[in-house]
Amino acid sequence: MLIEEFGQLPSCFITATDTDAGKTYMACEILKAWQKSGLSVAAFKPIASGGIYQDGHLVSEDALALATVTGQTPEQINPFVYEKPASPHIADVHGTFDLEVCLQHYQHLLQQHDRVLVEGVGGWCVPLSSELMLKELVAAVQLPVVMVVNIKLGCINHALLTAQQIKRDQQSMLGWVANRIDTEYADAQANIDTIAAHLNT
Incomplete structure (x- = not known):
């Protein structure tokens, strides 16, 4: 999936x-692409671990990033x-998830x-x-899935x-996104091509 296609995605x-x-x-x-298309958008990350304290409250750094958009x-x-x-089942020591x-x-x-x-x-x-x-x-939320792949050694498997x-x-899987975190990884394109060849068949 190309970044210019994000604006065409349904809720996912x-x-x-x-x-x-x-x-x-x-x-x-994806949220920014929807906004550029003139859509009203919201993010939802039901559960997160590894939270940080901000102004005395435990918050998710992921939620903070999503909130800025x-x-x-x-x-x-x-x-x-x-x-x-x-x-989460380990981090939730008091069994509060509902x-x-x-x-x-x-x-x-x-x-x-x-x-x-909705982010997992x-x-x-x-x-x-x-x-x-x-x-x-x-x-339960009945949404199609977009899969993010960190392009690195082992990512094909x-x-x-x-x-x-x-x-x-x-x-239902709408598609997948190749995310190149390690921009120095020499075999990135070969990995992307191999994944695409197998997933697009």
Whole structure:
């Protein structure tokens, strides 16, 4: 998926091949593209770990970045944030995550805006609690998926396995985005071409 195509996307769920793959960066780019198309937009990151304290409140840095684009408050974007930088089911030491609360937040945003972008946490196969996986949240919001791939050594395997699992979980995948965080990686284009060849068949 090319960056100029972002403005044509419907509301979507953004996931990645692993943590720190650039979900939030790409989410901001999609939100900006929607805004350039004249659409009212909102971001929603239901759950985040590795939060920081700002003015005495624990907030997600991802939510702060998204808020700079949409004008929302971090709390409107991210209702569940945990301090420990770990998988949510580990970071949520008190078991506070509530899927129904997330859906209420999402439905409110959907009613108020033309487009809503929902950003996941970590990669695709992430437990949100002892009972819930990320895929169940995606199924509940009923959004098609955009996958972000961090182009680096090993990304072909990560991308193909993640895409395979998304499709196995019966989620609609709109497309994928190659994110070159390491601009010095010599085989970036070869990796992108290989992923595209396999995913576009």
